[in-house]
Amino acid sequence: MKTSITIALGIAMLFLGSCTNSIQRTKTDVAQTGKGTDTVSYYTLDELFLHAEELSGTTVHVKGIIDHVCKHSGKRFKIIEENETLELKIELGENFPTCDPSIVGKTAKITGKFVPENLSADDVKKWEENIHENHKGEEDTDHFKEEIVQVQKILIQIESGEIPYYVQYHVEAEKYIIE
Numbered sequence: 001m002k003t004s005i006t007i008a009l010g011i012a013m014l015f016l017g018s019c020t021n022s023i024q025r026t027k028t029d030v031a032q033t034g035k036g037t038d039t040v041s042y043y044t045l046d047e048l049f050l051h052a053e054e055l056s057g058t059t060v061h062v063k064g065i066i067d068h069v070c071k072h073s074g075k076r077f078k079i080i081e082e083n084e085t086l087e088l089k090i091e092l093g094e095n096f097p098t099c100d101p102s103i104v105g106k107t108a109k110i111t112g113k114f115v116p117e118n119l120s121a122d123d124v125k126k127w128e129e130n131i132h133e134n135h136k137g138e139e140d141t142d143h144f145k146e147e148i149v150q151v152q153k154i155l156i157q158i159e160s161g162e163i164p165y166y167v168q169y170h171v172e173a174e175k176y177i178i179e
Contacts, residue, residue, distance in 0.1 A: 074098025112173040
């Protein structure tokens with residue numbers, strides 16, 4: 001009788017051990033794949049820019065309203081907040097399909113590297129030239145006019161010595177979700 005109880009306990013322990021290993025492996029897989037129920041906290045643009053220096057070069061989670069999709073490449077879009085005072089360019093790599101302009105007005109949640117770029121006066125002048133090149137035939141659009149005014153204001157700030165350079169941030173997307 002002791003032998004049969006010992007055998008029964010041994011089988012039970014083996015069964016429980018295999019179940020525990022299976023549960024542990026499942027938890028590890030969930031953690032590795034990111035498909036668990038972990039919640040991600042997304043920065044607003046106000047919060048992101050408030051902590052821009054300390055977050056530079058790190059992976060961030062940010063959300064905003066899609067305000068513009070690049071018509072030429074479909075590999076960039078711009079997000080804004082509801083108050084439209086801040087904007088952030090999202091760069092999509094080659095691993096992403098092009099974006100359809102129909103996503104304008106929708107909310108995007110993006111995870112990616114927050115990258116600063118220090119622009120000198122010469123860089124800002126080249127930026128303006130690129131706007132003119134990339135938007136030929138669109139000179140009468142509000143988007144074009146707003147972008148040119150913004151770049152010219154930045155150039156005046158640098159040339160007047162108000163700022164030594166302009167820091168432009170963007171996110172190199174690793175993944176994003178459109179809601």
